[in-house]
Amino acid sequence: MNRYVSIESVGKTFETKKGDFVALAGIDLQIAKGEFVSLIGHSGCGKSTLLNLVAGLIKPTGGTILLAGKHIGGPGTDRGVVFQNHSLLPWLTCFENVHLAVERVFESDRKQRTHAALELVGLSHAEHKYPHEISGGMKQRVGIARALAIEPKVLLLDEPFGALDALTRATLQDELMRIVATTGATVLLVTHDVDEAVLLSDRVVMMTNGPAATIGQVLAVDLPRPRARLALAHDPRFMELRASVLEFLYEKQAQKKLKVA
Amino acid sequence: MGAVALRKGVIPLRTSPPHPAAKMLGERADAAKVRFEASTGYRRTRAPEWLLTVLAPLVGLAVFAGLWALIAKQGGGRIPDPITVWHAAAKIFADPFYSKGPNDQGIGWNVLSSLKRVGIGFGLAALVGIPLGFIVGRFRFASGMAAPIIALLKPVSPLAWLPIGLLLFKAANPAAIYVIFVCSLWPMIVNTAVGVRQIPQDYLNVARVLNLSEWKVFTKILFPAVLPYMITGVRLSIGVAWLVIVAAEMLTGGVGIGFWVWDEWNNLKVEHIIIAIFTIGIVGLLLEQALVLLAKRFSYE
Numbered sequence: 001m002n003r004y005v006s007i008e009s010v011g012k013t014f015e016t017k018k019g020d021f022v023a024l025a026g027i028d029l030q031i032a033k034g035e036f037v038s039l040i041g042h043s044g045c046g047k048s049t050l051l052n053l054v055a056g057l058i059k060p061t062g063g064t065i066l067l068a069g070k071h072i073g074g075p076g077t078d079r080g081v082v083f084q085n086h087s088l089l090p091w092l093t094c095f096e097n098v099h100l101a102v103e104r105v106f107e108s109d110r111k112q113r114t115h116a117a118l119e120l121v122g123l124s125h126a127e128h129k130y131p132h133e134i135s136g137g138m139k140q141r142v143g144i145a146r147a148l149a150i151e152p153k154v155l156l157l158d159e160p161f162g163a164l165d166a167l168t169r170a171t172l173q174d175e176l177m178r179i180v181a182t183t184g185a186t187v188l189l190v191t192h193d194v195d196e197a198v199l200l201s202d203r204v205v206m207m208t209n210g211p212a213a214t215i216g217q218v219l220a221v222d223l224p225r226p227r228a229r230l231a232l233a234h235d236p237r238f239m240e241l242r243a244s245v246l247e248f249l250y251e252k253q254a255q256k257k258l259k260v261a
Numbered sequence: 262m263g264a265v266a267l268r269k270g271v272i273p274l275r276t277s278p279p280h281p282a283a284k285m286l287g288e289r290a291d292a293a294k295v296r297f298e299a300s301t302g303y304r305r306t307r308a309p310e311w312l313l314t315v316l317a318p319l320v321g322l323a324v325f326a327g328l329w330a331l332i333a334k335q336g337g338g339r340i341p342d343p344i345t346v347w348h349a350a351a352k353i354f355a356d357p358f359y360s361k362g363p364n365d366q367g368i369g370w371n372v373l374s375s376l377k378r379v380g381i382g383f384g385l386a387a388l389v390g391i392p393l394g395f396i397v398g399r400f401r402f403a404s405g406m407a408a409p410i411i412a413l414l415k416p417v418s419p420l421a422w423l424p425i426g427l428l429l430f431k432a433a434n435p436a437a438i439y440v441i442f443v444c445s446l447w448p449m450i451v452n453t454a455v456g457v458r459q460i461p462q463d464y465l466n467v468a469r470v471l472n473l474s475e476w477k478v479f480t481k482i483l484f485p486a487v488l489p490y491m492i493t494g495v496r497l498s499i500g501v502a503w504l505v506i507v508a509a510e511m512l513t514g515g516v517g518i519g520f521w522v523w524d525e526w527n528n529l530k531v532e533h534i535i536i537a538i539f540t541i542g543i544v545g546l547l548l549e550q551a552l553v554l555l556a557k558r559f560s561y562e
Binding site for chain 1: 485561
């Protein structure tokens with residue numbers, strides 16, 4: 001298997017006032033180039049922690065993470081991160097927010113690249129607006145444009161649509177599918193939305209509940225692309241896949257939770 | 262929160278002696294104001310909005326003038342009545358920029374001299390206080406070092422520093438500037454430091470994932486994020502400085518609105534003292550409003 005992103009027996013222990021807290025233990029995951037992988041699990045299972053480890057924002061206490069054969073030692077522009085709450089700088093226009101990322105990576109054609117990234121997410125008309133002048137969905141599009149504009153090896157999305165209403169979320173999921181199809185991006189998506197995970201992913205990685213969370217099950221989503229939301233709503237294979245994720249989350253993991261409690 | 266109230270363009274209460282938790286105090290006062298604004302405690306009236314916004318202040322001023330006239334009448338001429346003061350003011354403001362030697366200058370020159378002292382003292386305080394605020398906000402050790410000094414010196418009336426200033430500079434003018442410097446310094450440091458500590462982690466994470474250079478982090482993230490807090494510091498500082506300069510000038514003499522008040526007291530021209538009170542009030546109000554406008558310009562929500 002093509003190991004573009006390789007997470008090798010990674011663990012993360014946080015030091016807290018009440019002693020050590022083992023958030024993640026023994027995580028092994030390989031992502032192929034151009035693959036779309038979702039991490040799903042109950043809140044607090046450490047899926048965002050795993051994404052932050054790949055982003056380099058925190059360091060693993062055990063194991064290593066490789067990206068295209070290179071060890072990840074910290075944050076870098078070979079990874080594009082989209083944060084849950086868009087994290088746009090409010091004093092910069094959409095254009096300037098994206099340009100800030102572009103100028104860090106590219107020496108030439110910075111303006112064209114910025115225009116192109118905003119065009120890709122369908123926001124050419126809002127380039128000179130400030131974040132407070134646009135809707136939540138549009139802000140998140142700018143966040144995606146900023147992450148894509150630096151042409152990262154892998155796109156890391158941390159519950160990017162979690163704060164949006166259902167209709168906007170659906171639109172942005174479709175947009176993301178289109179963008180990923182155009183760019184051939186490698187994507188790691190953290191989500192707690194079962195439909196989102198199944199609709200978007202090539203593989204859904206289901207995580208057990210913490211502490212010491214690990215990968216419980218990996219589901220290959222063998223639905224052909226391009227995927228159409230409406231057609232899939234009645235697709236038996238889609239429903240089957242969806243059911244197996246739900247089963248994992250609400251039977252296997254929910255039971256474990258009760259036993260602990 | 263502070264910035265929220267600023268944006269509303271409310272004239273802030275004078276939260277006079279600023280204090281290590283000036284920001285917090287300010288916040289509480291601002292919160293109180295917001296609640297006051299949104300309050301439904303007023304009795305419902307059918308009066309149109311313009312009547313309330315135009316008429317009510319006019320009625321207030323008329324009542325004020327009436328009470329003043331009454332007190333003047335009872336005082337038997339010791340306190341001049343509003344009409345006398347009005348005529349005296351018309352005379353003074355007809356030629357505000359005359360100059361007959363160092364001790365007899367127009368009110369315009371006096372106000373400008375005071376503003377100049379406040380400007381210089383305040384500018385120096387910003388020059389020193391803002392960088393110090395960044396250091397105190399960014400490094401815990403510096404914060405720990407600064408905390409007891411600021412806590413100890415902040416409640417001290419700025420005028421207590423005046424003798425030290427006279428001793429150091431051996432002249433009235435730099436001593437007055439020095440007092441303004443001292444009283445403006447604390448709010449600048451404290452508010453800048455609070456602003457630095459309030460920068461959302463999200464913004465810093467953006468800086469980290471983009472590997473921004475230190476210079477870019479400062480110009481694109483730290484500075485703009487802290488700017489509204491710095492402006493709050495400036496607002497508090499200017500407010501206090503304008504209060505203090507009058508008292509300082511009364512003590513040091515020279516040309517200045519505070520000195521002018523004292524001079525007119527010696528001349529027993531009470532109507533001029535009243536004119537000075539109004540002038541000081543109006544200048545203070547204008548300073549405040551200018552800073553509220555500035556704060557609005559630099560708030561991003």
